[in-house]
Amino acid sequence: MADNFDIFAILEGNKGDKNYGKKPVVIQGITGSYGSTHARLMKAYGTNVAAGVTPGKGGMDFDGTPVYNTVDEAVKATGAQVSGIFVPAQFFLKAALDALDAGIKLLVAIPEHVPVRDAMTVIEYARKKGARMIGPNTAGVIVPEVMKVGIMPAQPFKAGNTVVVSRSGTLMYEVSFNLTNRGYGQRLCIGIGGDPVIGTNLIEAFDLVRNRPDVDSVVVVGEIGGDAEEQLADYIIRTSFSKPVIAYIAGRAAPKEKRMGHAGAIVYGNYGSAESKVANYAKADVPVAKRPAEVPMLLEQKMRK
Amino acid sequence: MRLLEYQGKELFDQYGIRIPRSYLANNVNEARQAAEKLGYPFVLKSQLTVGGRGKAGAIQKCKTPEELEPKFNELLHKEVKGELPRGILLEAMADIKKELYLSFFLNRSKRCYSLISSAEGGVDIETSGNKVVVDIPLDGLNPQTAEDVAGKLGLNGTTVPAFVDFTTKLSRLCMEKEAELAEINPVAILGDGSMAALDAKVIIDDNALFRHPELKKYEHVSELEKQAEVSGFSLVELEGNIAIIGNGAGLVMSTLDMVSDAGGKAGAFLDFGGRATTETIYEALKVISKIKHIDAILVNLFGGIVRTSLVAQAILDAYRDNVITVPVFARISGAESEKAREMLNGSRANLYNTVEEAIAAAVAQANNK
Numbered sequence: 001m002a003d004n005f006d007i008f009a010i011l012e013g014n015k016g017d018k019n020y021g022k023k024p025v026v027i028q029g030i031t032g033s034y035g036s037t038h039a040r041l042m043k044a045y046g047t048n049v050a051a052g053v054t055p056g057k058g059g060m061d062f063d064g065t066p067v068y069n070t071v072d073e074a075v076k077a078t079g080a081q082v083s084g085i086f087v088p089a090q091f092f093l094k095a096a097l098d099a100l101d102a103g104i105k106l107l108v109a110i111p112e113h114v115p116v117r118d119a120m121t122v123i124e125y126a127r128k129k130g131a132r133m134i135g136p137n138t139a140g141v142i143v144p145e146v147m148k149v150g151i152m153p154a155q156p157f158k159a160g161n162t163v164v165v166s167r168s169g170t171l172m173y174e175v176s177f178n179l180t181n182r183g184y185g186q187r188l189c190i191g192i193g194g195d196p197v198i199g200t201n202l203i204e205a206f207d208l209v210r211n212r213p214d215v216d217s218v219v220v221v222g223e224i225g226g227d228a229e230e231q232l233a234d235y236i237i238r239t240s241f242s243k244p245v246i247a248y249i250a251g252r253a254a255p256k257e258k259r260m261g262h263a264g265a266i267v268y269g270n271y272g273s274a275e276s277k278v279a280n281y282a283k284a285d286v287p288v289a290k291r292p293a294e295v296p297m298l299l300e301q302k303m304r305k
Numbered sequence: 306m307r308l309l310e311y312q313g314k315e316l317f318d319q320y321g322i323r324i325p326r327s328y329l330a331n332n333v334n335e336a337r338q339a340a341e342k343l344g345y346p347f348v349l350k351s352q353l354t355v356g357g358r359g360k361a362g363a364i365q366k367c368k369t370p371e372e373l374e375p376k377f378n379e380l381l382h383k384e385v386k387g388e389l390p391r392g393i394l395l396e397a398m399a400d401i402k403k404e405l406y407l408s409f410f411l412n413r414s415k416r417c418y419s420l421i422s423s424a425e426g427g428v429d430i431e432t433s434g435n436k437v438v439v440d441i442p443l444d445g446l447n448p449q450t451a452e453d454v455a456g457k458l459g460l461n462g463t464t465v466p467a468f469v470d471f472t473t474k475l476s477r478l479c480m481e482k483e484a485e486l487a488e489i490n491p492v493a494i495l496g497d498g499s500m501a502a503l504d505a506k507v508i509i510d511d512n513a514l515f516r517h518p519e520l521k522k523y524e525h526v527s528e529l530e531k532q533a534e535v536s537g538f539s540l541v542e543l544e545g546n547i548a549i550i551g552n553g554a555g556l557v558m559s560t561l562d563m564v565s566d567a568g569g570k571a572g573a574f575l576d577f578g579g580r581a582t583t584e585t586i587y588e589a590l591k592v593i594s595k596i597k598h599i600d601a602i603l604v605n606l607f608g609g610i611v612r613t614s615l616v617a618q619a620i621l622d623a624y625r626d627n628v629i630t631v632p633v634f635a636r637i638s639g640a641e642s643e644k645a646r647e648m649l650n651g652s653r654a655n656l657y658n659t660v661e662e663a664i665a666a667a668v669a670q671a672n673n674k
Contacts, residue, residue, distance in 0.1 A: 090515055112578070115513035116411060117483050120443055123416055156607075168555020170607045177607075177638075194554060196413045196485075223555055226413045250558035253565035254574075257355075261539035261554025261576040263512060264413070291563050293661070 005132055007208045008188070010081050010106050012143050021146040024050030024080040026104070028087055028095050030067060031057050034110075035086035038151050039065070042084075045154055047147040050078040053095075071095075071102040081105040084140065084149040092136065093118040100129045108149045109135030109199065113263075119197045126199065133199025137263065139169030139191035150191065160185015161214060162299070165205040166221035167194055167228070168262070171250060174292045175221050182296035187215050194262030196225070202232040210241060217244045217303060219295055220286075224251030225265040225272040233280035244302040247281050248289045249274050306509045309352040311394045312523045313487070313505025320478045322471060323501040327396035336377045339395040345369055347397055351380050351390040356506075361385040367395075391525070399501055404491035405458065406430055409475060411485045411510075415440060418479065420472065424458045426491025446476035463498040471500045482520065483513035529595050536588045538577045545570025546600040547671045548593045550586075552577060552607065560605045560660065569668035572599050586619035590629050600674040603667040604635035605660050613637045617645035620654045634667035636660045 013020045025042070029035035030052025040063065043049050051074035052062050058069030068074040071083060083099045085092065089111045099107055100122070107126065114136040126133050134141060140150015144157035152169065156177035162184045166172035172191050179186065190205050192198055200208075202220060209215045222229045229249065236245060252274040254260045256267045267273045278288050287298045308316070314324045328339035329352070340347065351363035358364050363385050365376050380393050404426025412419040418441040423433050430436060437457045439450055448469050455468040471492070479487050488506040495501060509520055526534065533540035539554060547569050551557040554576045561571050573596050577589045586604075593602060606616060616637050623629045633654040637645060646656050657663035 089512065113512040115483060115516070116485065116510050117443070117480075117513065120416055124443065166555070168553060168558075170551070170553025171555035171559055173607050174556060174559070196411060197416050201414070221555070223558055228414065231414055248559075250555045250562060252562045253571070254558055254561060255541075255543065258541050259539075260541060260558050260574060265554060265558065290566065291661075292559060293659075 012146050022048040024048050024078040026051045026074045026080045026083040028053045028085045030062050045148050071099045075102040084108045086110050089113040096122040100125050100131055105131045107133040108140050109133055112137045116197050123199050135193040137195040138193035142189045144186050158185040161216040162186050163209045163215050163218045164189040166191050167223050171221050175295050178293050179296050194264050196264040202228045203235045220247045222249045223265050224267050224274050229277035230280045233284040236284040245286045246298045247286050249277050306511055307354045308507040308523055310505050313507035317502050320474045322474050325397045325399050327394050329392045329394055331392045333374055343397050347395055349380055350394040352392045353385050353388050353390050355386040355388050399493050400496040401493045402496055403494040406490050407492045408488035409479045445480050446473050467500045483510045485510050533592050541574040543571045545572040546598050547571050548573040548599045548602045550575045550589050551605040563664050567664050567668045583615045583619045586616050587622055590623040594629050601667045601671040602633045606637045612641050613645040614641040617648040634663045636663040
């Protein structure tokens with residue numbers, strides 16, 4: 001079941017390497033207001049933002065980071081395998097395909113409102129290229145105290161051995177902050193994105209960490225809509241996933257057939273309902289927290305067993 | 306965007322998918338004219354976005370001119386699940402030999418489109434046992450696949466090529482118009498072996514609408530939702546009296562759950578997205594102020610990047626400009642929260658350290674009303 005795709009090696013490199021934690025990252029859309037704000041914050045956090053890409057702005061210098069016209073040039077100059085995409089949704093498809101053509105192995109797709117067809121097109125192409133997309137509509141990924149590719153603030157996260165996988169951005173911060181305050185640091189936090197079709201789903205995120213000796217628990221932050229949680233519960237049972245898992249689900253009190261902010265957060269009948277998700281998690285022996293602050297308490301109980 | 310039946314059928318017609326003859330009427334005069342063209346009997350169908358029209362009595366047969374006015378008016382003013390119809394469709398009766406179920410839908414977990422079909426039409430597909438599900442590649446349904454499905458459904462003779470033609474046209478529509486769902490329940494196999502769509506439930510991917518200016522005319526959002534959309538917010542109006550504002554859909558949903566657990570009732574869900582500035586928060590409060598039934602505003606902000614003092618300033622500005630008058634209960638984690646607390650001192654806004662405390666106070670206020 002374990003995935004050959006080593007997200008840790010791609011993001012941080014290998015511990016002991018001279019450039020551990022300093023692997024080059026490309027930021028597409030670095031000269032936009034969103035991209036530039038977060039490129040600065042990523043640098044401040046320790047990410048090696050080695051190149052930026054904005055078509056037509058090649059040759060520019062962004063706070064000491066060279067800007068290129070194409071991802072291809074940026075990759076040739078830096079050897080980057082990771083790209084953070086900060087372009088507006090209507091330009092996402094082209095930006096993502098360019099990155100994959102340039103040999104990028106991990107796309108972190110930040111934009112919200114990407115058409116589903118574009119997401120499907122990119123996922124299919126990434127598969128052919130042996131690459132992976134996280135998102136779209138994600139806050140990104142963070143290896144606490146090492147590096148981040150995304151828009152998350154620094155303060156909630158602390159290094160440790162729990163992995164947080166979340167469909168929502170702010171809830172990833174909220175839950176991680178609660179974990180941090182109770183002494184549970186994080187090895188990796190992945191915002192998989194709030195869209196109905198995403199590059200890395202819950203099961204694939206679990207596959208990325210299931211055989212890691214430095215991960216001792218997983219917290220999965222879900223929400224109403226779709227059947228990703230149901231599928232995950234089945235996966236946990238079917239593959240005997242052995243690490244302790246704690247879940248949280250947002251949207252229990254949401255009305256049916258209303259899109260609750262995220263494109264993917266909508267309940268049709270029982271499909272996508274919180275009740276269905278809680279019931280399936282129960283079968284997989286995964287406790288579900290009632291509120292974010294309850295997550296570390298449940299984790300503590302589960303770890304003691 | 307969920308299209309009404311007649312709108313979906315307009316698209317079907319453009320793609321050569323056969324539909325019964327029909328006319329939309331918004332008043333009795335239009336209905337009379339339509340009836341004249343159709344001839345009796347025909348069917349009156351409420352144009353609603355909610356399901357279960359048949360069970361709710363929102364679809365009725367009209368046999369004689371005497372029945373038209375009372376039945377039409379009944380339907381026009383009949384609410385189903387809280388929704389009033391946007392017009393009534395008058396539709397010719399079809400010569401139905403057999404009914405099928407057919408839908409193209411976005412298969413979230415498989416990350417592709419799937420085609421579901423069943424030889425039993427008009428049934429609830431979730432509980433139907435005899436369904437055939439096939440996955441469709443991004444370039445659309447292959448005619449050979451459609452033929453295989455027809456075989457599995459037990460179709461034969463001229464209905465097989467009719468089915469292939471019908472489903473490939475529907476597939477083209479879905480791919481080109483970027484539909485999340487196109488459900489026809491039922492599809493009628495007519496006396497002459499041809500097929501027609503008796504119903505249409507089509508949902509278009511909202512995020513793809515920028516590529517489809519031709520579908521703009523079908524958009525139907527409230528003034529408030531439009532205003533929210535222009536500002537880049539997600540707004541859902543609810544029935545309670547506590548407005549919940551926050552940065553991030555997940556966080557606002559989570560707050561909604563906790564409000565409900567604490568005995569409160571949410572009156573609005575507003576996610577203003579990742580960029581919290583004094584302007585966006587002021588704008589969010591302005592949107593909320595248009596909702597009449599709000600007695601308390603609960604702000605749950607997970608900051609870090611956002612400066613708490615900016616949020617405090619927005620709240621103060623909103624009170625100063627009389628944009629809001631009800632009390633605000635805010636939990637704002639982030640930089641400069643001490644400064645924010647001082648700024649709000651003496652205003653009708655209350656700042657709390659934890660979301661639980663803010664919720665308890667907001668619910669107490671709202672339930673006292």
